[in-house]
Amino acid sequence: AQTVTQSQPEMSVQEAETVTLSCTYDTSENNYYLFWYKQPPSRQMILVIRQEAYKQQNATENRFSVNFQKAAKSFSLKISDSQLGDTAMYFCAFMKHGGGGSNYKLTFGKGTLLTVNP
């Protein structure tokens, strides 16, 4: 079974600064996906960024980037130039790669509540 750990229940950052959210995971799988999801207050959870485990290059989506360390089983999210709209709960999640059916279920961490202050 997989586990995902987010050790920071809450974080805050000043607008325009950079913040890094931590995530570690445990798995015996070799092929898998890692995700960061964002849930703004009273809104739906949306996918922020995805990383395939077989890819060495860290994923980047505009101001969001990850630091994926496969050997260390670490998957942190860096948000650059933080904006007020980045205030949200951020969830790190794991999914086994390939196959069908149950391989697509997500295993989540407890989440990190990020507040961006003006």
Place this chain on the structure above:
Amino acid sequence: EAGVTQFPSHSVIEKGQTVTLRCDPISGHDNLYWYRRVMGKEIKFLLHFVKESKQDESGMPNNRFLAERTGGTYSTLKVQPAELEDSGVYFCASSHTGPGSYEQYFGPGTRLTVT
């Protein structure tokens, strides 16, 4: 394109009562998932439908929970009888099959409070 919708957004019921949650996935998405987040804990997988078939229901807590997806469109999750520990936010997600099917689109959730 309409997103995943869930109804109701919030439900407050007494212990022992029955509640039915509904999820309408994105049109054309064969995969439908139910998850639950209990206060302060992780979001946990409950079950997965492919069309109308239950592909994986390993996360269902007990037989008080019944999920259906008749016709392979919307899904319902019934809790009968509800217990205090069933309180939490129930999320539904859907995805298509084939390339890119790793991406699940989530609904806003139903907050269930059992008193």
